Amino acid sequence: MLGVEYMYFAGPFLNRMHFICLDALSNFPYVVEMGSTTSETTIKALQTIFAIEGLPETLVSDNGSQFSSSVFAEFCHELGIVHIKTAPFHPASNGEAERMVRTFKTAIQKQISEGVNERDALLTFLTSYRSTPNVTGKSPSELLHGRPMCSLLSQLKPMSKPDIKTVSAKFHPEQQVFIRNYARGPKWITGVVQTKIGRKMYQVKTSKGTVRRHQNQMRGVLSSKEFDAGQRLIDNTRTTSPQLEVDNRPSTSVPPQSILKPIELRRSTRPSKPTVRFQSTETLRNRRR
Template sequence: MEDGSERPKAFASRSLSKSERNYSQIDKEALGIVWGVKKFYQYLYGRLFILLTDHQPLTSIFHPEKGIPMTTAARLQRYALFLAGFQYDIKYKSTRHANADCLSRLPLVSKQETEGDTVETFIVSHMDTLPVTSKEISRETLKDPTLSKVYTTVQRGWIEGEDKCLGIFYNKRVEISIHQNCLFWGIRVIVPSALRQRVLDELHEGHVGVVKMKGLARSYVWWPGIDTDIEHVCKSCTGCQEVKHAPPAAPIHPWEWPSIPWQRIHIDFAGPFLDMMFFVAVDAHSKWPEVVPMKMTTAEKNVEVMREIFSRNGVPAQVVSDNGPQFVSEHFSNFMRCNGIKHTTSAPYHPSTNGLAERFVQSFKGAMKASKKDSGSVQKRLANFLLAYRNSKHMTTNETPAKLFIGRNLPSRLDLIKPDIRRRVDEQRWKQESKRQVPCRSFSVGEPVSIRDYCGSQKWIYGKVAEKTGPVSYKVEIAPGVFWRRHLDQLRATEVVEKPSEVNLPVKGDVTPNSPTVLLENTVSNKSRVIDNSVSSVPSTMCQESSSEVSSPSPVIEPCPTPENMLTPKRRYPRRNIVPPKKLQDFVTT
């Protein structure tokens, strides 16, 4: 202690063996020092400590800086060699210190077994054991309490009902025999219990395994429970357990298929590959992959990449990953908690738990390695792979990832192979427009124009544009309150302005066979008349269509009557005479 006093930390004592009691006094004192150092070895080794002894001659013999005298006894020399492996100082102290407790004065009365020498035990354990012979078998059979009874019973004969206490030997009594004072079951020697361990060691000599040990034993030896003993020997052998194969793989337990896209995603890292790392995320519902090249794979960069992916596809409900440092960090855990995502990790060193991501990593690496000879950067090859993968059917779902994820396949250059009606129509329209290389004309409201007349004797009459009703359609005022609708091809620019009174409008009754007109009746006084002429080949329904374009109030427009003097077109084919079938001749039909 700091004040110079001594306080004991631990006590240890033992009784001397019968041979140690015959030691000389100096040997007993040396034995106490050596045994004390061995007892507190874990506290003394590697540290500088002080040995206090009340036997002064040992301070010279065990002094760490002095050599061992040549006349020292062999036992003391061994003790000195043992202490040479420690760092210590030895000092003499008289017996007046009284540090020894009462245990040194009260030895144990019970007998203690002498501890064997470590070197001797090591040498004996490496000596080859002698084989078990038939003489040992016969001698130990007579000493074994059970086999001795079986031996006697076999000699005098089995008695029905009296020898059932022998158990399994009684059931095999017909096959048990004696040969040269050894019991045999068939061709196999029945080994007594005292020699069974040696026989097991002999069977296990080559470390051939349980099956081969049992096969070898069935040719030589037997005793009750030999199969269980052989299995126990193999299971307790450290060498056999170290090289033993892994147990059979557990039955496959697939993940539950999510009902909607992007509900559960599996993430992992691929690489180092092509001088970079690739962050991989796969949707469990549609198998839609996301691959992002990364130079650094820290937790912060990982969170940034996932936040960018979530901004496009949304926040999933569950994320499955392995136990990588990026996925188990506090920063990543906080990101999962803040977004309400359930984070599930696989078992350590068991990648098949995250098999969806691992399998995609395998496909991704194979495709990128195969495309090394293709021209283009890594980013271009990655984009081509993702487009092809997302448009290819997956073996599990039998649908393309794009179809299940966004409801349609991604357009690609392969779509140009299939005929497309819309594309063909657009091409034909473009051809028609390219054939007519004329500038597009247009008219403004109030501009004088010549309008095609299909009712009167004049081919062109004059008017002015009242309204533009379509891209190439106009409404033209030919008289006060009279409007005609014409196509751009039926109009032409003019500078002639004709008074409305000079316009020859068709009169009721003035109808030619080839020029049907719309007859309007002035049912409402002081109302304007609207006459919509049409081509002779156009039916009278166009008269009704034109009436719908007249702004309210509008006159009542009657259907175009067919004139009595209109020519009836000649039939192209003869009229068919309809005759009832002969099977109805006997019936009255109405």
């Protein structure tokens, strides 16, 4: 959640108005290009920011008509936001926003003079300003969000990652496994684990190529003999094509004969009753005669 948020309209600058919001604690800026400066458009811009950062406790602005309207006052009242307006004809009361406007205009004009288009210049400015440490030794992004911002400069020296509880691998490279087959053919095929992808994903090499499977779609093999026996059993299904059922038990070590087993058809022993068909009343009377 934001604490105190400074608001200011910069412009006309580059033939348009720019709505600037600045967090008082972290100096984290938001810049929104505006087609108009009415209360309604200002509220929509603030709603976009609030959807990302949350509601602030206080909003500080000048005495512009868009901030002094009853519509804006009702907007702040409904959200429980305290709106403070600075003293008339005293821009220094909103000095944080004033300084941000000067910094914004200077940086954008410098980049445009170097041949950068307006959109890229704005994105470069926001990225640089948000990720540059200030007098506190931390960047605005780190002060507001609690973690350093990843940028092109930080990629040269990767940030230390927090210790994450490691999950023991269920399968290891070069291990022979059965994997679930979703193409034509048997439902389970043999393969060899190549590498682990992520926490529970594996890359497996099969006779049909290299595939990715979740560990829940894999079954371990006890030995190479079992692997060969399972492969022969799968190959036989391609020629005989019996009706098969897959045993989906969660065990990682399942013998081949339990992976594929014939379905035993179950016949009902209940006596069947004769079918009672619909007959009209006239037909029944004729039969009784």
